[in-house]
Amino acid sequence: MSRRLIACGFLGMALLVAACGSEEKTSTGAASVPVTKQADLSAAPASSSAPAPPPPAASSAVEGSTASAARCTAATLSGKVDQGDAGAGNRYAKLVFTNTGNQPCTLNGYSGFQLVAGSGGEVATRTDRTTDPGPSLVTLAPGASAMANMHWSVVAQDDESVEGPCEPEAASASAIPPDETAPVQFPWTFGPVCGAGTIEMSAFYPA
Known part of the structure; x- marks a missing residue:
C-alpha cells in the first residue's frame, strides 16, 4: 500500500514538472511572435519614406x-x-558691327573694306591686316557688337599732293563681314586716307 502511494506521488510530481516545462515553452514561443511582428511593422514605414528618384536632367x-x-x-x-x-x-578708329537679327551669329576674321565716293565710285583703298588681335571666333547675341581696330595716315606719301587732299575724300564706306560677299554700308566722315588709301585693320573681337 505504501509503495503504491509512493509511486503515485512520484507520478504526480513528474506530471507537474512536465506541465511546468510545457508552460515555459509555450510562454517563450508566444513571446517570440510579437517580436517578429514588430520587426515587420517597423520595416514598413522605412520603405515608404525612401526618397523618390531624381527627375531626369533637363535638356540644354x-x-x-x-x-x-x-x-x-x-x-x-x-x-x-x-x-x-x-x-x-x-x-x-574702330569698325563696329552690331547684330540686328533675332538669332546669335558669328564673326571670325577680318572685314573687307572699301571707301566709296559720293558719286558711288570706288575711292582707292588698301587694307593691311594686323594681328593685334588676330582671328578668333566671336559670337554675337542679338543686339551685341564686335569691333576691329583701324589705323591710317593723313600725311601725304610718295607722289601724293601736299597742297591739297592727298587722296579723294570718301562719302561712305562698305565693310564686308568675314567669309561673306555682300557689304554693310555706312557714312564715312573722317576725310581722305593718305598712302593710297592704306588702312591697317585687326580681326574682330568682342566689343
Whole structure:
C-alpha cells in the first residue's frame, strides 16, 4: 500500500514538472511572435519614406537656337566707324558691327573694306591686316557688337599732293563681314586716307 502511494506521488510530481516545462515553452514561443511582428511593422514605414528618384536632367537645348550659330551676314548687321585717338598725322578708329537679327551669329576674321565716293565710285583703298588681335571666333547675341581696330595716315606719301587732299575724300564706306560677299554700308566722315588709301585693320573681337 505504501509503495503504491509512493509511486503515485512520484507520478504526480513528474506530471507537474512536465506541465511546468510545457508552460515555459509555450510562454517563450508566444513571446517570440510579437517580436517578429514588430520587426515587420517597423520595416514598413522605412520603405515608404525612401526618397523618390531624381527627375531626369533637363535638356540644354533652347527653343529657337541651334547647336552652332550661323555666320553673321550683311542682312543681319549694322555697321559704323567710331573715331578714336588722333595725333602726329595718325588716325585711329574702330569698325563696329552690331547684330540686328533675332538669332546669335558669328564673326571670325577680318572685314573687307572699301571707301566709296559720293558719286558711288570706288575711292582707292588698301587694307593691311594686323594681328593685334588676330582671328578668333566671336559670337554675337542679338543686339551685341564686335569691333576691329583701324589705323591710317593723313600725311601725304610718295607722289601724293601736299597742297591739297592727298587722296579723294570718301562719302561712305562698305565693310564686308568675314567669309561673306555682300557689304554693310555706312557714312564715312573722317576725310581722305593718305598712302593710297592704306588702312591697317585687326580681326574682330568682342566689343
